[in-house]
Amino acid sequence: MAMYLLEQGITPLVIEKETFPRYHIGESMTGEAGNLLRALGLEDLLVRNAHPRKQGVNVVARNGNSWWVPVMKRNDEHQLEPAQTWQVRRSDFDRDMMAETIRRGAKWISGRAMQVRRSGDGTVTGAQVKCDDGSTVEVESEVLVDASGQFTWLAHQGVTSAKNPGRYDKQIAIFSQVRNTIRGEGWDGKDRSKHPDNTYIFYADQYHWAWFIPLDDDVVSVGVVSPSSYFSSKGESREEFLRRELAELNPDMTRRLKDLTLIEEARAIPNYSYHITEFTGKGWMCIGDTHRFIDPIFSFGLYVSMKEAQFAAPAIKRYLAGEGRDLPNPFIDHMRRMEGAIDHLQDLIDGFWGASTSFAYLVNNPRTREQLIDLFAGRIYDVTPESHPAILELRALAEKARNSGVLWGEDRRGSGFLAASA
Ligand SMILES: Cc1cc2nc3c(=O)[nH]c(=O)nc-3n(C[C@H](O)[C@H](O)[C@H](O)COP(=O)(O)OP(=O)(O)OC[C@H]3O[C@@H](n4cnc5c(N)ncnc54)[C@H](O)[C@@H]3O)c2cc1C
Known part of the structure; x- marks a missing residue:
């Protein structure tokens, strides 16, 4: 500001x-966040400090199904072009x-x-x-x-x-950092989805997911997000919860985390949604x-x-x-x-949590893929649904989920899990 x-x-x-x-907390940037920093003249600073160069995000379901969204920018002809952004250790x-x-x-x-x-x-x-x-x-x-x-x-x-x-205020995020992970498997300098600096989102069930965000060549930020009631039901300390979840939540994540020694305090943020x-x-x-x-x-x-x-x-x-x-x-x-x-x-x-399979279809469908890439980059300002089929499709997906009770309600103070009662 x-x-x-x-x-x-x-x-x-x-x-x-x-x-x-x-x-x-808050370490992974969208593509347009990277562009804002470039426009502010900060690229040299970010490069000098060797912040990881994020090429995109892989989203992996528990059953191994996955989808990939690359970081892309719009050039002067409004065509998509490969771009990169950064992951940052926020203290630095x-x-x-x-x-x-x-x-x-x-x-x-x-x-x-x-x-x-x-x-x-x-x-x-x-x-x-x-x-x-x-x-x-x-x-x-x-x-x-x-x-x-x-x-x-x-x-x-x-x-x-x-x-x-x-909508997500009954969630809790618990997070820390680890070393010695599997990153960049199969990275051949071409297939950007395999780049070692990418973000991974692993999910299990609705509202239950984890992040994997590289912070330097060695250290990775890891966090688990779940309903607070699920966390409480386990009766574990934050560290116990995080370590067990990292080992169990998603097989691909388990495989990538070879060493579950936390090198940072296990921190928590509940009720972050308002x-x-x-x-x-x-x-x-x-x-x-x-x-x-x-x-x-x-x-x-x-x-x-x-x-x-x-x-x-x-x-x-x-x-x-x-x-x-x-x-x-x-x-x-x-x-x-x-x-x-x-x-x-x-x-x-909401579209993702309301209908994750249909959401994955939209991400991979040639008719909506480029616009989904735009949304993930952050090109969300001054776009109208009428000119944006992906937004229309997403809105329809989200509204259907909201109306059918698949999602938690908007104002859920004290109302518990609407999804559970649906
Ligand atoms: C679990 C979790 C994971 C997240 N992961 C990501 C991510 O991967 N990528 C991402 O982009 N975002 C992520 N975020 C969001 C991200 O943390 C914030 O959106 C981001 O930090 C920008 O917030 P901000 O600038 O509005 O406020 P902040 O970055 O929080 O800055 C607010 C500043 O105000 C200061 N302050 C507060 N009160 C006072 C006061 N009374 N007087 C003086 N100073 C005060 C604070 O000390 C602080 O420095 C995540 C959030 C959560 C909860």
Whole structure:
């Protein structure tokens, strides 16, 4: 966000409570995320730091059936061309992004945003910040961007609309890192699906899956996602659960993980799925995880956060120049545009969990394959279903699953597993 504001000639003040480097989950990027970083002039940095070069994702069912989506970009003639993106260890990547942000001219406070400040008509005017040195400062803002991720700071401050549970909020993710894995089997420099830096998604049953994301030549990030009730029913520690699941969940994954020694603490994130529908207003907006997160399965998080920042910066510039100052919500167009795009991701993910066999058919069907490749890359903004047969097919798939009770309901607070009762 700060880099995009600087590109617009706006000097931002960043408030960050953590000291970098620090651990963070969210390591695999979509193709368009890679393009955003290139356009920001960060490719040399990523190459210098030898982040793995992801060529695509292999999705493998328990019975061994699999499908492959390569990273492809659209060239000037709108043809698909092979491309690559990156997998990043977030402690390194975020540290480098922060350093680069400051190098480019952003101002910086090391501290935690505490109380939001508002004027009589509700306009957000700033924040009280508790600095790392113990002092408290009042920061005045013309526009305050909440980029606090899953902390959803402005939602907790009562500024946004309600934070409702998303469809996947009864899930839990448990993750760590391992070494000594089988990667790049059969890689001959040509068949990109076999490249050693690719992501693997292994799944067992509905809502029960695992990721395999290379972080360097040796270390692989591994995580298991399942209904929280399944985790609780096992009565195991996080580490016991993760190690047993990695050994059992999917035979191809078991084969690839030769050594189940965890080289990182086994961490957990439950209830990561939520949706805030009103996330902009006078003097404020939310970007990225701070207003909506569906599910990590196809690695859209980092991309959506960065892309929303790219769209937000010119909107903020126009607001600072006086546009929309009299409107109750000057950023409403931006908000609707962002929501429309994430709705496509909701259909994609719901379509997969609602009908994984039909979904695989769409991925491999020549009629829809190229557009599915576009969606997986992140080309989800300003595409209308009418011009996009794959979105129409996905929407139909997702709606059928939603209406037939195959999927959990939208608002499931306390309602348990609707799927189980279907
Ligand atoms: C299990 C799991 C796996 C995931 N895997 C992937 C993946 O493979 N690929 C992918 O792209 N995404 C993935 N994600 C999503 C990804 O983590 C996020 O989408 C991504 O980090 C972008 O989020 P963000 O920029 O909105 O927030 P974050 O990256 O979380 O950044 C928020 C920042 O705000 C700071 N902050 C919070 N509160 C305050 C405060 N009050 N004051 C000051 N600072 C504050 C935090 O310290 C943090 O640095 C995954 C998510 C989960 C839950």
